[in-house]
Amino acid sequence: MSEQALKYLKENRDQLLTKLNEFLSIPSVSTDSVHKKDINEAAKFLETYLNDIGFDKVEVQDTGGHPLVYAQYNQAGPDAPTVLLYGHYDVQPVDPIDLWDSDPFKPEIRDGRLYARGSSDDKGQVFMHLAVFEAYMKTEGKIPLNVKVCIEGEEEIGSENLYQILRDRQEQFEADFAVISDTGMVAKNQPTILYGLKGFTGIEINVTGPDHDLHSGMYGGAVRNPVVALSHILASMKNEEEVVTVDGFYDGVEPLPEEERELIRNVEGEDYQETTGVKETVSEKGYTAKEHTMARPTFEINGMYGGYQGEGTKTIIPSTATAKITCRLVPGQDPERIQSLLEKHVYDVAPSGVTVEIKKEKLSAKAYKVEPNHPLIEKAAKSYTKAFGKETVYVRMGGSIPVVETIEDIYKMPIVLLGFGTPDDRLHSPNESFPLDSFDKGMETLAHYWAEVIDK
Template sequence: MKEVLDYLEKTQTTHLEELKQFLHIPSVSTDSNHKEDIRKAAQFVADYLKEAGFTRSEMQETPGHPLVYGEWMEAGKSAPTVLIYGHYDVQPPDPLDQWQSEPFAPEVREGRLFARGASDDKGQVFMHLAVLKAFLKTTGELPLNVKVCIEGEEEIGSAHLYDILQQRKEQFQADFVMISDSGMVAKDQPTILYGLKGFTGLEVTLKGPENDLHSGLYGGAVKNPAMALAQLLATMKNAEEVVTVAGFYDEVEPLSEDERVLMKEAPGEDYPTSTGAPSTISEKGYTAKEHTMARPTLEINGMYSGYQGEGTKTIIPAEATAKLTCRLVPGQDPSAIQDLLVAHLEKHVPEGVTLSITREPLSAKAYKVSPDHPLIQHAAASLTETFAKEAVFVRMGGSIPVVEWFDALYQIPVVLLGFGTPEDRLHSPNESFPVEHFHKGMQTLVHYWEKVKNMQ
């Protein structure tokens, strides 16, 4: 292990420059104008794995953007096999005028590497690639069998990955999955993410008259769809942040006292300071950290109705629409939750309007692995060994559908070992990644692979 760490120490500058080359490619998956850039980024990953010494490295075509698959299976049948997942596609850089440097011209300032994809997810993917190469170039082998799956559609919902994972189960079969597409609760604070929320949603529209009406002539005779929508949505959650949809909490996995202790001990965000909101709110009986990490939510993401221009236009709008999403916890099924929401809306729709509902097609179940699982404990120990600080254990309010897919299709644990920080500005102008975390992350991975090797 020492020779691998020494190699990484000596090649720090080289690795940073190689990452800059990767970041220079504008692999924006949402924009068809970047189709060739997407392929160029995929080719970069495939070529890097091949040059590192992988016995198989190739771009595999999909109905959309190509997936990069690689493997090195020479550790023997008794050695564990890990599947490393990540993505090479990035978000659009807009708005460009808010960037302090060009989004695809990587630049280091004040200890941070600024570029689109620096943290999400090229920087974290590249750490894995560099560590695998370091092992093969110094020892000639890897501590365990490794498969690599780096896709190009994560930022557009991994449109084709589920079908690919289902159709090619033998190709991607492993003992566990490693994903570095997340972060720490604070810079230099080792963090183990052992749970993610699920996701589902609806679009709700109430229709009244055939067209907008004069509010003076028809107010009091025709139900206002905007008012009806406000009344309907108000039936779904009370002032104590408790969702009042019948059955919503029935299958929720209880939050154990041990987990409440873990969450209490983890550094927390000062929400009024970080968001500018006047105060913190949470579900009755739970702290804000507990609510965001481990309790389900129902949120209105957007509402639209009637006149939006300057001044006043005295109308009764013809219709009103709201977009709703739920973040789900273990035990809750997205389809069942959609059914409950639909039943509630149909029961409580005010008289005088008609209801139409569109179900969100992209849903995902929550994911959680035991903090005591050996693979998780080894990850915590590896972080502590590198950062010289005890790791904290948290669950995250966000959702990563691919994590639940690996769990459902393969029934194997997923290790979420991320090195991002709250200051990384993911999906925003001036995305960045701490250079120190880039180097320490690679050291952590070396320690981790050695520990997993010794589990045999």
């Protein structure tokens, strides 16, 4: 029953791309309040599109923060299943802007890729779902199953308002299963089912020494330098073998079974050196880079700063120094417990002469693992293979999607992660892009999937 829809998608590819470009041109950066107007414009774009497709109920809902776009399609009738589709229309900041080869908000196709902030994460993938719904409506006059659409504007800043709403208004979001397209495949055109996601937590460390920057000649030797103090604290948290040296960090983490190591070895993953430009990979002692990224917890400093950053030299003892740290967690690690362990460690090792303060990152998530042999997962794998002409692989990945954990926690529904990103997409970085192959074959996968899902 997906034939007509597939034909429609092929025939209308240019218009669809033009429409996607319109969506990507809206700089809906959620972290920065100067983009409030753009955020609202992106929500408005989705509202209009959902109405045009023919959804029964379309609402831009107030969340206390950036609005939630919510829609319902009920015309498949009470016997058809209902899917909850989650995505987000907000994007990461674009800095450093001078490293972009084209304007992040003027989409441009180069070498078979669509370059724009949000092309992969997640506006591009959200758009594909809507285009497939449009294709079904225009050709069959209906979508094969009932749909609830939930597209938020605060994913890149922690989704806190959405989590509250998911808890408060359960009826609004109840469904038979959920589908999320906010992930990637292990390689371009390699259908990939994610059966595990990492959890997430973080802290910010603020070190304060003197109450103003000091002349290093007048005060060097009398006060503790906050940047030096911070370097001591940070160096004590992960060693050169990439082992986190915070007491208790690995408590509860189950050893990686040989079968899973085998599974990971067999995934034809990306060439890290090629995609990242590093001369050699570095991973936790006893684990390969693939094992570490997919199945072992990680500790990263995302940003660190203190003192003079300009050209040349400024001979000061800085007044403050800051580090932002996040950890990716695996099953068995409770985010709040890990956060407390990090905090305790920092206070324990903090040297005298400076004041250390910890800000706990509010966003956190437990790791998530799904059953790879659930029928809805198997149907997804089948649709993938049909569209891409290649066997689907099953992997765990290092990313965190806190909303997955939240939806599971509240609704106990199966969640299918249907992602079409690729390792070269440069999410969160300059020159984010999305392959047109993923755009085409991804929509094909979705069109097949809705037909498969209702196929008894």
